Amino acid sequence: MGQGVSCSRSSYEHEFFTAVQSGDLELVELALRRDPEMVFQTTIYDRLSALHIAAANGRVEVICMILDQSGNPDLLNRHKQTPLMLAAMHGKVACVHKLLQAGANILMFDSLHGRTCLHYAAYYGHSDCLQVILDAARSSPVTDSWGFTRFVNVRDDTGATPLHLAARHRRPNCVHILLENGALSCASTGGYGFPGSTPLHFAARGGCLDCVRELLVWGADRLQRDSSGRIPFMIALKKKHGRCATLLNPSSPGPLVWPSPLKFISELDQEAKLLLEAALMEANREREKSILKGAAYSVQSPIHSDDGTDDNVSETSESELCCICFDQVCTIEVQACGHQMCAHCILSLCCHNKPDPTTLCVPAPLCPFCRSDIARLVVVKTKTLDDGGADTPSRSRRSRRSRNLSEGSNSFKGLSTLGSFTKMTGRGSGLKADSSDTTDKP
Structure with a gap:
């Protein structure tokens, strides 16, 4: 019954x-x-x-x-x-x-x-879930008391952070999101995988070139060793991941990394940040081409393509060019003063802004035309025409270019040592960082 x-x-x-x-x-x-x-x-x-x-x-x-x-x-x-x-x-x-x-x-x-929900989103590669959890964490009372950065770098019972799991399982989108939110690229594991492994060790083991790229851009050290004394390069070689090993080779030119002076820009527009990130990745890919081909590293500008672009540009196109490099179209605007330049030059300015060795304080980046502090960067917007006699786009851009040249005539003297974007060096090379190096992540 x-x-x-x-x-x-x-x-x-x-x-x-x-x-x-x-x-x-x-x-x-x-x-x-x-x-x-x-x-x-x-x-x-x-x-x-x-x-x-x-x-x-x-x-x-x-x-x-x-x-x-x-x-x-x-x-x-x-x-x-x-x-x-x-x-x-x-x-x-x-x-x-x-x-x-x-x-x-x-x-x-x-x-x-x-493990937490953040570990599982990273482990399975669900970047949309990962982003939603991180967005919620910023306003969560739990992370208010625990700390947001501590939450991003929370460890499981084996000492693995979400970044370790994402790198080990070839999740480049999750790797990018975690690094952008303060994940530590130098963190070592306890019992997960091989003791003492960093996310870069795991990326090398998995052979994910995109994960390796992301970690190097955010300052991962190519010379950091695990508990067995191996650097990521040795692991990539053992696993026969040749392209990863080439980039991880300490004797190869170091990658360009996200410049720390940008951390002083408190209101970095999201669209502008995406443009800057794209410019950084583009520059690194151009550098990778030379490395992977086994050619000597060239210091030519990475923004030159191999498609045989015609040098004869129209008057309208010419008026849109960046007045620093004269190669790229202006895409970023300094909101306070209205001066415009391309994303590559913005990154170049920030990467060459060295700290004062006596104070180790990184100065805020300066506009190259008027020398004012850069407080906010936004994407250049195309202006709509009004019937009331507004300037045409070409006339507006031409006048903006004239203003850039005239206002910045003296400032260009200070840029003579700036060099091209490709001459920047970063901590991702694996070499010991100089006390004046400012290219760690924000």
């Missing part, structure tokens, strides 16, 4: 969990109306609640219904994993959004490896 009741109950729970998994709202609502305690029932082996199943399968409507009933987004399964962790594992970004809105705790650790 009792066995029959138990089997009936088990069958009823199975139907409920099946409805949750398939997103059948009518059946879920009916089951919860009959027995509100069903939200706390779990599967027999993994102890998965309905909220876990809904999160793993991307059923946002079901999640809303269950949360209205229970109000607890942090239910635990057999391995002490939360629904937020499962949503991050399976890349269900809408569920991640909803659970975070409901107050899910981003700083809970499971019992398998002591």
Whole structure:
């Protein structure tokens, strides 16, 4: 008699969990109306609640219904994993959004490896989930008390940070997002993988060239050794990842890295930052071409392409050119003074702005035309024409160029030692940084 009741109950729970998994709202609502305690029932082996199943399968409507009933987004399964962790594992970004809105705790650790939702998003390469979690972390009361940078570099039971996991499993997009949010490229692991490994060691082991590029751009040290005394170059060679080994070779020219003077620009427009990052990656790719071909490193400007571009530019095109290099179109504007230049020259100015060795203080970058502090960079916007006699675009650009030349005539003397963008050196070369080097990440 009792066995029959138990089997009936088990069958009823199975139907409920099946409805949750398939997103059948009518059946879920009916089951919860009959027995509100069903939200706390779990599967027999993994102890998965309905909220876990809904999160793993991307059923946002079901999640809303269950949360209205229970109000607890942090239910635990057999391995002490939360629904937020499962949503991050399976890349269900809408569920991640909803659970975070409901107050899910981003700083809970499971019992398998002591990992958080951030670890799982990085491990499985779900960059959209990773970004959502990091955005929520900036305003989370947990990270207010714990610290945002500490959260980004949180370690699991084996000493691995989310960046270690992303680099090991060839997730370049996640690597980029984590580095941009303050992940440490020099952090060493404990028991994860090979003791003492940095993210660069893992990228070399996995042979992911894009991960290697990202880490080098953000200042990863090519000479840092793991507990066995191996540098990333040696690991890439052993694994026969030839292209990675070439870039990681300490005798190869060092990569260009994100210049630290940009950290003084407190309001760096996101579009402008993307342009600067693209210019930096373009310059490094040009440098890589010479390295990978086995040719001697050339100091020619990386912004010259090999497509045989005609030197004869029209008057309108000429008026758009950067007045520093006369090669690239102006894409970045200093908002305070209105002077414009290309992304390559902005990066070049910042990378050559050395700190005072007596104070080790990095000065704010200066506009090369009027020598005022650069407080904000924005993307150059195309102006629309008004009927009331507004300047044409070409006339506006031509007048802007004339103003740049006239106002900056004396300043250009100070730029004579600036050199081309390719002459910049960075800490990513693996050589010991000079006390005047300022090219670490912001």
